[in-house]
Amino acid sequence: MRIPVGRTAWVRARKLAAHPRGRAVAAVAAGALVALAFPEPSLWWFAYVALVPWMLLVRTAPTGRRAAVEGWLGGLGFMVAMHHWLIPSLHVFLVVLAALLGLMWAPWGWLVWSSLSGTPSPARAAASLAVVPSGWLMIELARSWQGLGGPWGLLGASQWEVAPALRLASLGGVWLVSLLVLTVNTAVTVLVAVPRARTAAVGGGLVCVLTTTAVWIWLPQPEQAGRSRIAIVQPGVVDGMGSAERRFARSEELTRELAGQDIDLVVWGESSVGADLRERPDLAARLAVLSRSLGAEVLVNVDARREDPSGRTGIYKSSVLVGPQGPTGDSYDKMRLVPFGEYIPARGLLGWATSVGKAAGEDRLRGSRPVVMALPGEKADGLRIGPLVCFESAFPDMSRRLTRDGAQLLIAQSSTSSFQGSWAPEQHASLAALRAAESGRPMVHATLTGVSAVYGAGGTRVGGLLSTDSSTSAVYDVPLARGTTLYVRFGDWPVYAALAVLAALCAARGARSFRRPAPGLAVPPVRTAHESAVRPVR
Template sequence: MWRRLLLSAAGGLCLWLSFPTLGIWPLAVVGVALISLATCGARARVGFLCGLVGGAACFLPVLHWTGIYVGPLPWIALGVTESIYVAFLGLGIAILQSAAPLPWLPRWVWPASGPRVRPFWVALLWVVQEGVRSSVPFGGFPWARLAWSQSNSPLSHLASIAGAPGLTFVVALLGGVLAALVQRWAPGIVGGRRSDAAAYAPRRSLRALWPALAVVAVVAGSIWYPTPTSGKKLQVIGIQGNVPTIGLEFNAQRRAVLDDHARTTAKAAEMVRRGQIPAPDLVVWPENSSDIDPTRNPDAMTEILHAVAEVKAPLIVGAVLDEPAPDVSNTSLLYLPGQGIVARYVKQHPVPFAEYMPYRSFFRHFSSKVDLLTVNFTHGKKTGLFTIPTRSQGNVKVGPVICFEVAYDGLVRAPVEKGAQLLIVQTNNATFGRTAESEQQLAISRIRAIEHGRSVVHVSTVGVSGLITPDGVVHDRSSLFTSKVLSGAMPLRSSLTLADRLGNVPEHLAYALAVASFLLAAIGSRRRRTAVRADTTSPRGRQLV
């Protein structure tokens, strides 16, 4: 037992280290392999415990930024909640890796029992775990998915095939294959007997090297997988204006954040006049860049309109609007020169416990921190799609995505399906301090760029911001808590990737196959029990007993 728990903890720590800021992407494969080995041959309850330990070893350090200003309770509660999903994953893997053989199925579908590491089913259940974790409760929390750890990996190019679920499947499959290779060459790693080695003979033959060759082939193939970056160029400026105060009170000084972004925009306009950067077709401010409602505060509206006139280009502003009362709205506002606000997008997925408080009276029993959130953000009902008139490219369709929405598959895919040629991710990371959260979010935007074949303008109030081309490469990257003008020519693309065409089919297929796998395991278990009863009741069996 202790060896299994140590393997699980090591696996969870490897998963953590695969995410930014360290971002050692091969450790995601190692982490899956260690958890697969820890649960192989384990009883279901032991698999659950191994998954819980591995999940906690990953999520508690990955999500430590959630408690940076509100204390450890929300951080630990979220980390443990996310770990429970991995606990059920461990339970499922333990069941399938110990399931009885089914002679009427091909071995590549349902390998002989041993117990054996079964890479395909490990990968499948990992996709299911992430899908469920990204959906429930309260709309889920799809942070720290295996796919997000691969922004610097050659495997990232595969995101355009089956999206984030497909990339997670590949990473987990490689982890399962690595575990199968280790098990073949070291069958006693989780406490098995050395005599069990006979079950894996001829383990030192060339045939035993197929898992290693498969890993090499997948990684090599992904390096050469095409990621198109061609397209007409749109000149974009991103404004990272910074904030006066780090932490929850970043917008405590009325108009300070707005002033910072207006000032940085004026700097950008001056850089254009001096010929230091090209004239923009579009300027993007981040989430919460207007810290007061410009539709109800004439001074704020005047300052934004002045910035639009000065930079002489359409401007997308992130603002909190005091509507619909008593709630507020986290919005993207499109300003055009000489016209003012012509379109808006309201965030569809406010973050529970941060932008709205579900069951406030219930959760107050656990922490008074729930009352730090005095108002609730409303849920937007429509997909965002702005039509931007430009001098060089005519009308360009832009899809706005606000903050954590970038982690939700459907919310990012929807504007692309409606014709968005460019994605913008507006975020505010001021409430997370100098932690890994900003880097983790930028990594998600990089995978999204590849998945949808779109350039992404990722702009934060405080950083890390960057202009991302469809191959996932970050250009003109900023650092934390500085003001910066980001400028670049972003390729515009209209074609849909295979991931866009498939939509959520890969995830739904994974759910169906997971249900089928447990039905097969139940059938195999029933056949085994029937065979045992038949053997013990036969004359020969009674004689042996």
């Protein structure tokens, strides 16, 4: 009897999946799949099932230890896929970093296994709908620490184009959106793998849908409070000797073309000025001329060595506001630096990374505080702006702090020129939509080389994108907003809720272990007099 070819392939696939090496490969691939939900593919709908293959694999692990290993391997696959555009800069060191950071998914793998392995009861399956998403959120919280790379690739960020998800972000930030996506993934996993608990899975899915619908209806929209005309200047890719001077000249040329368009503010991208304006008064004077010709301030970004008031000398990245008379004195120094790109954590231990890639040869210096700048002049009507630099737009707490400090418009000055042709520019630009929705404030994402974009207070895009092949300027009529979102008011409460869920799980398991007699100390059953009198027939 001949076995059909299709069935033979299926049998081989099952044997491969049963082998430890086959399972390891499958875990890495399953983790990598998740990256498809983010830009540039931006398959936002895929996020709601992207974790299902990984979870189905982990729940069938023979032991909890093996499940933890497969959690780690899946985390490694996810980190490499999510940051693959760093390979030209970090080479093999990216895999080393991904392997280290992937360890954070090992406890989550064990958590999935302990919640869904075997044939879980309906109660255990229902509990997994809260426990498994809470465990994932702890990973997102941990890696949001700047020293571990920052919150790039939070699962909720994949929903940057989805209006109901953006509304959820105004309630609980990107954290609440991540919980929603994880809950749906867990419910689908239960639906597929645990037939006796399908009612719980369907119920959990319905709760998610009904909750999102209720939030959509109940949460108020940002209240419009006037408009402001903001221009973005994107000079495009400028390489070779003297690139800083030629980039400045191109930005200057594009800015002049904006004359007569009644602009309130012009925004240049990150590292748009390559010298300290105090050391180069000629550059400061040229910027002042531009400001006078437009009747608007110019927000530039200076990437240069300077001495600060405390006497430290080093390279800072600074947002500097320039008016008709030159720099106004309002400036912000970047606080959160890109690991390996702008500094090397534990340089004494990891400094060898400079020999295998384009890691920072010198650590840049950090700013000490966020800054809200008020635009002078009657035309701008005292518009208060909150600047961020580069990947600081990935941190929800930074835009929240600026909003609480009175910012009416958030501005991120960025440059992804090293990663043209990759997914990085689109990923970076998408983060501004989440920050705008969380804060209830419009956000401008201005870059040197694209993608540049503007988002309204609800996270919806204003005007068109400036793509990575554009050298141009554009003016956006940005609606401002007033009021405070619940996320700005209450902060990261979904994180604390997830911590409470995990604490309750630990308490319940601890209580169960306490009630269970320890091995070797079991109390022998007490026999009645009748049972003692009756002896078995031998």
